[in-house]
Amino acid sequence: MTESKNTAVITVLGKDRVGIIAGISGLLAEYNININDISQTIMDDVFTMIMMVDLKDVSIENSDITDRLHKFGDDNGLSVTIQHTDLFNAMHRI
């Protein structure tokens, strides 16, 4: 496994509209979460955004960040997830 830092991957899937990135990044700013990288594309008509973020001292499980992101997704017809990066490293890196 690569070095373990407190980072996470946020994904947003759904229909493109104005203000998705603004909404998510505004929310992250409230938690003092820094965005390291953003990529976005349209795949099969689905807006797909992947964000790499530095959680610093925020714990995914002990804060309400997951619920807040889910609510943002529900309000805007988007599927939003946040997952610790270790999961992806475990699956895709030897």
Add this chain to the structure above:
Amino acid sequence: MLTDYEVLETIHMFTEQHLDIRTITMGISLMDCAASTPEESCRRIYDKIMRCAGKLVKTGEAISRKYNVPIIHKRISVTPISIVAAASGAKDYTMFAETLDRAARDCGVNFIGGFSALVQKGYTESDRILINSIPEALAVTENVCSSINLASTRSGINMDAVRDMGFIIKKAAEKTADRDAIGCAKLVVFANAPEDNPFMAGAFLGPGEPECVINVGISGPGVVKHALEAVRGEDLGVVAETVKKAAFKITRVGELVAREASERLNVPFGIIDLSLAPTPAVGDSVARLLEEFGLEQCGTWGTTAALAMLNDAVKKGGTMASSFVGGLSGAFIPVSEDEGMIAAAASGSLLLEKLEAMTCVCSVGLDMIAIPGDTPASTISGIIADEMALGTFNNKTTAVRIIPVPGKGVGDSVEFGGLLGMAPIMKVNTASCEDFIGRGGRIPAPIHSMRN
């Protein structure tokens, strides 16, 4: 840096392909809970389980949240109760089952395994008491699972116990007749039972295991099926390679969760059981996965070959992903818990005899199979004997979890609900094996047991 493709592949595995961690099972040794009275022994058992597993469910939920990975079950396995209760002087062990049930409920886990005995070479007095207590124990408890090891490659087959278990299974069915014989769904008999299996109903903590240990069972037939959809028409070498890669990724998730649970609970990590465990949900079926190999319906010719290859490729991918692989590890083929198996059994494509052949090459055995309620005990023992022989003589684990449903016959079906699913009643060969089963005694260990 992770690529977008990798991130999305992972997301889709969880959202569309039903990937989950099937169970975090905490094994707890109850060796130090033996006492000279059953009351004292039960008190120690309850206290110890609460002490060790009190935080299990909460920890599982926290890990699930951190990685956004579903962890379906949190469970407990314990030392076989026939060993723990032996010194207590009790003549019936139902109260031990009730104690396990209460502890499971108070910890918030949905199953606790270990109302068990290891009798492959013969009975102790305590084993006898435990086995006779099974029908009542499973009728009055909700969460307790029972397993009996009847045979091993080293010891041969205890045919007295095979005979007795036919009667016990019938009794367990009768005692829970009002609930479609649910008692039998919580009872499994084994050859070569693994001591670290995290899956129910067969989980118990073997005598060689540590004080307390975390074992994790993974799932993911949907992920493997999805991967195979991308290589339709390619040769079987490509199929094997594809299964291996999918199994590797699934196992790595299990390993991550297991290590994290172990660290948080301060309990050593035991093994990953890298089984493909189906559920009745559409898209989470081992039968449909086998059909993806190119079979019209599971149970037709070619099914055994496809299953053999699948099972082997899962193990090869999984062992690369984790150094500590154990338990049953392979593909499960329970009938009632698998949407595609149910369909194949209902249409007549999947017969009991074919399932028996399939158990020669996969990880468990005849699992969650409903048969007519009027099947004689000796016929059930005959089914068990055949399955024990497959395990004993082929040096592998096999098991039988069979449900003779009172009042029902071929053409009927039975609904257990939840993950236990539903099952059509399957036809059983009605020629008698009573005289064979009536002989009793032991089938000697096979020649290849002498490996020293």
